[in-house]
Amino acid sequence: MRQKIRISDVAKAAGVSAATVSAVVNNPPGSQIRVGAATRQRIWDAVHALGYVPNPVARSLAGGKNHIIGIFTYEPIFPLEYHNFYYPFLIGLEEEAQARGYDLLLFTSATPPGGGRSVYRQGANRLSLADGVIFLGLNENKEELATLVEEGYPIVFIGRRELPRGEISYTAADYVQATAEIYSHLTGLGHRQIAYLHTSITNESKVDRMQGYLRSTAASHAGSGLAWRIDSQVALAERLPQWLAQGVTAFMVEDDDLGMRLLSASDALGLTTPQDFSLAVLGDPLGLREETPAWTTFRIPRRAMGAGAVALLLQLLDNPEGSGPYRQTIVCEFAPGTTTGPAPSR
Amino acid sequence: MRQKIRISDVAKAAGVSAATVSAVVNNPPGSQIRVGAATRQRIWDAVHALGYVPNPVARSLAGGKNHIIGIFTYEPIFPLEYHNFYYPFLIGLEEEAQARGYDLLLFTSATPPGGGRSVYRQGANRLSLADGVIFLGLNENKEELATLVEEGYPIVFIGRRELPRGEISYTAADYVQATAEIYSHLTGLGHRQIAYLHTSITNESKVDRMQGYLRSTAASHAGSGLAWRIDSQVALAERLPQWLAQGVTAFMVEDDDLGMRLLSASDALGLTTPQDFSLAVLGDPLGLREETPAWTTFRIPRRAMGAGAVALLLQLLDNPEGSGPYRQTIVCEFAPGTTTGPAPSR
DNA sequence: AGTCAATGATTAATCGGTTAATCAAAGAGC
DNA sequence: GCTCTTTGATTAACCGATTAATCATTGACT
Numbered sequence: 191m192r193q194k195i196r197i198s199d200v201a202k203a204a205g206v207s208a209a210t211v212s213a214v215v216n217n218p219p220g221s222q223i224r225v226g227a228a229t230r231q232r233i234w235d236a237v238h239a240l241g242y243v244p245n246p247v248a249r250s251l252a253g254g255k256n257h258i259i260g261i262f263t264y265e266p267i268f269p270l271e272y273h274n275f276y277y278p279f280l281i282g283l284e285e286e287a288q289a290r291g292y293d294l295l296l297f298t299s300a301t302p303p304g305g306g307r308s309v310y311r312q313g314a315n316r317l318s319l320a321d322g323v324i325f326l327g328l329n330e331n332k333e334e335l336a337t338l339v340e341e342g343y344p345i346v347f348i349g350r351r352e353l354p355r356g357e358i359s360y361t362a363a364d365y366v367q368a369t370a371e372i373y374s375h376l377t378g379l380g381h382r383q384i385a386y387l388h389t390s391i392t393n394e395s396k397v398d399r400m401q402g403y404l405r406s407t408a409a410s411h412a413g414s415g416l417a418w419r420i421d422s423q424v425a426l427a428e429r430l431p432q433w434l435a436q437g438v439t440a441f442m443v444e445d446d447d448l449g450m451r452l453l454s455a456s457d458a459l460g461l462t463t464p465q466d467f468s469l470a471v472l473g474d475p476l477g478l479r480e481e482t483p484a485w486t487t488f489r490i491p492r493r494a495m496g497a498g499a500v501a502l503l504l505q506l507l508d509n510p511e512g513s514g515p516y517r518q519t520i521v522c523e524f525a526p527g528t529t530t531g532p533a534p535s536r
Numbered sequence: 537m538r539q540k541i542r543i544s545d546v547a548k549a550a551g552v553s554a555a556t557v558s559a560v561v562n563n564p565p566g567s568q569i570r571v572g573a574a575t576r577q578r579i580w581d582a583v584h585a586l587g588y589v590p591n592p593v594a595r596s597l598a599g600g601k602n603h604i605i606g607i608f609t610y611e612p613i614f615p616l617e618y619h620n621f622y623y624p625f626l627i628g629l630e631e632e633a634q635a636r637g638y639d640l641l642l643f644t645s646a647t648p649p650g651g652g653r654s655v656y657r658q659g660a661n662r663l664s665l666a667d668g669v670i671f672l673g674l675n676e677n678k679e680e681l682a683t684l685v686e687e688g689y690p691i692v693f694i695g696r697r698e699l700p701r702g703e704i705s706y707t708a709a710d711y712v713q714a715t716a717e718i719y720s721h722l723t724g725l726g727h728r729q730i731a732y733l734h735t736s737i738t739n740e741s742k743v744d745r746m747q748g749y750l751r752s753t754a755a756s757h758a759g760s761g762l763a764w765r766i767d768s769q770v771a772l773a774e775r776l777p778q779w780l781a782q783g784v785t786a787f788m789v790e791d792d793d794l795g796m797r798l799l800s801a802s803d804a805l806g807l808t809t810p811q812d813f814s815l816a817v818l819g820d821p822l823g824l825r826e827e828t829p830a831w832t833t834f835r836i837p838r839r840a841m842g843a844g845a846v847a848l849l850l851q852l853l854d855n856p857e858g859s860g861p862y863r864q865t866i867v868c869e870f871a872p873g874t875t876t877g878p879a880p881s882r
Numbered sequence: 883a884g885t886c887a888a889t890g891a892t893t894a895a896t897c898g899g900t901t902a903a904t905c906a907a908a909g910a911g912c
Numbered sequence: 913g914c915t916c917t918t919t920g921a922t923t924a925a926c927c928g929a930t931t932a933a934t935c936a937t938t939g940a941c942t
Binding site for chain 2: 897899900901902903904
């Protein structure tokens with residue numbers, strides 16, 4: 191069973207050595223092996239006649255490339271919730287991998303019985319099976335990533351990530367600019383006191399949103415006194431009236447969870463958007479909520495990020511050892527909704 | 537970069553040969569190599585001290601297993617539509633693969649530039665990368681599958697499939713019994729003339745549904761004269777009144793598309809379910825329709841089927857060459873909805 | 883004719899394991 | 913004391929490629 195045709199079969203058929211066949215098939219740059227045009231032709235003929243395809247495992251062992259891109263996530267790749275979050279990335283990854291002729295290896299085995307994914311399962315690094323690996327997910331282990339980068343392993347992260355040491359390649363959404371765009375949308379509607387509500391700033395994407403807000407306030411000389419951290423125990427129904435009384439007419443909130451909280455507080459108070467205040471959410475929903483309000487928000491270009499990650503990884507693979515990091519930032523599409531409107535007149 | 541600790545390092549540290557280390561680490565049944573308890577201990581100590589993990593690539597080359605399960609689909613694995621169809625399978629696959637310590641290889645490269653996936657891309661069979669392969673999808677190539685089975689390649693299909701020659705292992709939903717259950721649900725509500733609407737019967741799952749219907753009618757001496765094939769050009773708004781006039785009080789339809797068609801015909805005629813007639817759909821929705829009526833239907837156990845496929849494949853892998861086929865049929869959960877009710881009294 | 887370079891290909895080592903064949907030493911049986 | 917078996921391990925071939933080192937021809941130039 192399995193594959194029968196080996197490189198030696200082709201070599202025999204073409205009347206040359208295996209090394210020659212290898213050289214012709216791979217056509218490696220700067221090879222010691224030169225092959226004449228006639229021989230080259232005979233080899234290709236034999237390859238086609240026999241239906242030869244290099245054994246990727248052997249090729250990989252010998253240091254060659256095997257056209258496999260690994261995908262590593264620190265959470266399940268197919269989560270029950272966050273379905274909408276991951277799926278577009280996967281679509282992009284598959285499309286681009288397919289276009290480039292690569293297979294995708296999902297490292298699902300990386301979860302030890304106790305839980306908690308790690309590249310080094312029992313000290314083992316299965317990553318070497320793939321030519322390179324694309325990482326995604328929220329709860330990454332930066333130490334581990336830094337080690338991989340140091341070891342020169344070709345990896346790309348989906349989402350901006352800064353490591354304690356070393357620099358990693360990534361594709362990221364431009365949250366800074368997308369957030370700024372939301373801000374100008376609001377100022378365009380006449381809002382002058384625009385508050386920024388956020389949760390604990392735990393990762394780069396949240397930092398970027400905050401950045402976008404801070405730059406906007408700085409640019410418009412508005413001051414940044416309206417950025418507030420909202421923990422889960424903060425009672426928004428109490429704070430909202432105070433904020434409005436203070437003159438705030440619009441809110442930018444970090445995610446749809448916070449958006450929902452603000453909206454229900456608003457409901458409880460008998461307020462409506464965008465009549466009483468405007469509300470914009472910084473990015474489309476993460477989870478699968480059955481019904482979402484038609485937020486004013488922006489679309490995270492997940493599909494493009496997935497495809498971009500493949501492209502960057504192949505760049506890394508093409509270039510000499512230790513090149514990079516390669517980085518790509520993709521703009522988010524502004525998505526107007528019904529939760530923002532003209533600033534209420536005083 | 538990459539992995540540094542080789543088996544020879546461990547061998548040196550433990551003062552034994554590489555073969556001995558291999559035998560201890562893998563503990564293969566019926567090995568020629570016997571190792572004493574003390575040596576065994578020394579080897580494990582060295583393994584842990586050095587953090588040794590076998591290189592999966594080398595292991596695979598040497599004929600060992602590489603703990604990779606392939607996934608092959610004849611359509612994109614991550615489709616834009618039919619999103620809800622594939623996803624639960626993938627969840628099941630991932631869960632079980634993870635539990636068993638396997639990685640998942642998606643054969644995305646199998647699509648040649650012109651389109652149309654095939655295992656034999658340019659005559660090559662990349663499948664051999666994996667220990668075995670799980671197939672899923674609607675538009676399978678049975679010739680190709682039969683060839684793989686003949687070659688003794690370990691494969692499992694998700695969904696019942698019968699091949700022109702050879703027998704393939706599969707996990708399937710029990711559509712026959714699920715359909716019969718729907719039928720008795722309807723008879724329990726007093727329906728006596730239960731029609732069966734279907735499209736072109738192109739695959740095993742549709743055959744099974746039909747079977748379930750035919751068996752039910754036979755068992756209840758109802759006759760099978762009420763099974764009709766509904767092509768896309770059939771005007772249901774014309775047929776529905778005729779059927780009702782004829783005494784039909786309930787419909788079982790093959791899928792939600794057909795269900796929607798019947799429902800809109802009904803709407804157009806000013807009829808309502810379940811007052812004027814009952815309607816049950818044979819299986820949960822395939823596509824992602826934003827709003828679906830609360831059908832009376834059954835749930836296809838997709839997650840369990842995915843997990844089951846992994847289990848069957850590993851069985852196939854464990855057992856001697858040419859064993860199997862292994863098959864598993866999983867019951868569907870009945871899901872009562874609002875589209876069925878007591879038979880209207882004459 | 884003799885030297886040198888270019889061309890065209892082969893040999894052999896290597897990647898990191900697995901495993902059949904083999905062998906040495908110790909204990910059992912007579 | 914000698915053979916036989918069992919235990920405990922080693923050797924070496926092999927999996928199917930890649931690639932550095934090497935070698936044999938041929939033609940150009942002096």
